[in-house]
Amino acid sequence: MRFLKFFLLAVLATWQGYSQSEDEQQIKAIYNTALTNSESYDWLNYLSNQIGGRLSGSLQAQQAVEYAKLQLDSMGLDRVWLQPVMVPKWVRGTPEFAYVETAPGITTDLPICALGGSVATPLQGIKANIVEVNGIEELKLLGPGKISGKIVFFNKPMNPTELNTFKSYSGCVDQRYAGAKEAAKFGAVGVIVRSMNLRLDDYPHTGAMDYGDTEIPNRIPAAAISTKGAEFLSATLKLSPKANFYFKQNCKVYKDVESYNVIGEIKGSEYPDEVMVVGGHLDSWDLGDGSHDDGAGCVQSMDVLRLLKETGYQPKRTIRVVLFMNEENGLRGGKKYAETAKNKNEKHVFALESDSGGFTPRGFSFDCSEANFEQVNRWKSLFEPYLVHLFVKGHSGADIGPLKDDGIVLAGLRPDSQRYFDHHHSENDTFKHVNKRELELGTAAMASLVYLFDKYGTVQTP
Missing domain, CATH: 3.40.630.10 (Zn peptidases)
Structure with a gap:
C-alpha cells in the first residue's frame, strides 16, 4: 500500500511538473x-x-x-x-469660458470644462460670489444661509498619500458626481469642481455627474476646473473672500x-x-x-x-x-x-x-x-x-x-x-x-x- 501511495504521488508530481512546463511554454x-x-x-x-x-x-x-x-x-x-x-x-458645444473677478474690471481667466451631463449656463453666463468647500460634508455644514445665490467651489483634492491612486480617486469623486445635486438643495446657482488629478497642471478633467431626482428647472450648471486653476482660485479667495466667479458653457442633453x-x-x-x-x-x-x-x-x-x-x-x-x-x-x-x-x-x-x-x-x-x-x-x-x-x-x-x-x-x-x-x-x-x-x-x-x-x-x- 505504501509503495502504491508513493508511486501515485510520484506520478502526480511528474504530471504537475509537465503541466507547469506546458503552461510556462504557452505563456x-x-x-x-x-x-x-x-x-x-x-x-x-x-x-x-x-x-x-x-x-x-x-x-x-x-x-x-x-x-x-x-x-x-x-x-x-x-x-x-x-x-x-x-x-x-x-453635447459639449462651444468651448467653456471662466474667470475670477477680485475687483470691478480686474479678472483672471481660469481653465474649466463642463461636466458630462451638465446643463448649460444662461446664454450670458453666470456671475456670482463663490464659496469654497472641502467636499460635500462641509457644504452641508454651511447650509443655505451661506450657499444660496452663490457658486459653490468644491476643492477637495485627491489624497496624495494613497499609493493606490484609484482609492484616492474614489475618496473625492462624489463631489464631481453629486456636487451639483447637493449644492442645488441649498440654493446654489452653479458648481465648480476641482479636477480629479494628482498633478498640478492646466488641464480640466471632465467626468459624469448626476442630478438625481432634482427637477429640471432647479438643475444648476457644473464644471471642472484644472488643479492649478483650483489652487489659484483658493489662494485668491483667501485674499479676496468676496470675489466673483463667472463661467459660461453651452452643453445640451438630447x-x-x-x-x-x-x-x-x-x-x-x-x-x-x-x-x-x-x-x-x-x-x-x-x-x-x-x-x-x-x-x-x-x-x-x-x-x-x-x-x-x-x-x-x-x-x-x-x-x-x-x-x-x-x-x-x-x-x-x-x-x-x-x-x-x-x-x-x-x-x-x-x-x-x-x-x-x-x-x-x-x-x-x-x-x-x-x-x-x-x-x-x-x-x-x-x-x-x-x-x-x-x-x-x-x-x-x-x-x-x-x-x-x-x-x-x-x-x-x-x-x-x-x-x-x-x-x-x-x-x-x-x-x-x-x-x-x-x-x-x-x-x-x-x-x-x-x-x-x-x-x-x-x-x-x-
Whole structure:
C-alpha cells in the first residue's frame, strides 16, 4: 500500500511538473508573440488619431463601432456581431469660458470644462460670489444661509498619500458626481469642481455627474476646473473672500440614440456553453482621444483573441471579446450585455476587463470566491518572470460588474496607476502618452490569464 501511495504521488508530481512546463511554454509563446507581432498599438493609433474622442451617441462613437467590427471580422473569428443599445447623447458645444473677478474690471481667466451631463449656463453666463468647500460634508455644514445665490467651489483634492491612486480617486469623486445635486438643495446657482488629478497642471478633467431626482428647472450648471486653476482660485479667495466667479458653457442633453456593443467570439471546443469574456469600453470622453480610457483596454482585449489564435491555442470554452458602449456616462452597454446573457440563459464563468490605462501591468484584482482566488494564487509563479504577480481581491471592472453572480470569476487588469489620473477624462489623454511596449505587455498578461482559466476552468462550489 505504501509503495502504491508513493508511486501515485510520484506520478502526480511528474504530471504537475509537465503541466507547469506546458503552461510556462504557452505563456512564453503569448508574450513573445505580443512583443513581436502585436496589432494593438496600430489599432489604437487608428482609434485615437483617425477617429478621436468617442463620446456616446456621437459620430465618432459610431465610426469606432464600425472600425472595431471590421477588425474583428478580419481576424477569422467564429462569429462577430453588433448588439444594439440605447445610449445618452450629451453635447459639449462651444468651448467653456471662466474667470475670477477680485475687483470691478480686474479678472483672471481660469481653465474649466463642463461636466458630462451638465446643463448649460444662461446664454450670458453666470456671475456670482463663490464659496469654497472641502467636499460635500462641509457644504452641508454651511447650509443655505451661506450657499444660496452663490457658486459653490468644491476643492477637495485627491489624497496624495494613497499609493493606490484609484482609492484616492474614489475618496473625492462624489463631489464631481453629486456636487451639483447637493449644492442645488441649498440654493446654489452653479458648481465648480476641482479636477480629479494628482498633478498640478492646466488641464480640466471632465467626468459624469448626476442630478438625481432634482427637477429640471432647479438643475444648476457644473464644471471642472484644472488643479492649478483650483489652487489659484483658493489662494485668491483667501485674499479676496468676496470675489466673483463667472463661467459660461453651452452643453445640451438630447434624446437617447441607438449605438452598439461590438462582440466577437471563438467557439469552445469542449465546453462551448461556458462563456469567458474579455473587454473594455469603446466610448470615451470628448476632450482628448481616449487612448488610455479606454482605447487601450479595447485593443488589448481584441488582441487577446488574436494572440490565442496566433500561438495555435484552441480554447476549450467560448471566449468573447466585448467592446462595451457607454461606460463613461451610463454603463448602458454593460447592463445590456448582462441582461441579454441572462435572457438567453448563457453561462458566463469568467470575465476580464482592462479599464485602467495602457501602462505597465502589475497584476490583477479578482472579485470571486475564496476557492477561485486560491486557484489564482497557485498560478502566481507563472507570472513572476513577467513582473505581473500582484494578485488581490477587489474591484474588477464597471462593464463586467452586471454579470456578477455566485458562479463567475470577475477580474480586472491592474497596471501601474501612478500616471493614470494625469490623463483621465482630460485633453491630456492622447495617443502620444501610450507606450507601445507597456501596452503589449498588458495584452500578453491578459491573454495568459484567459488561457489559464480556459484550460483549468473555475472552481465551482455548491
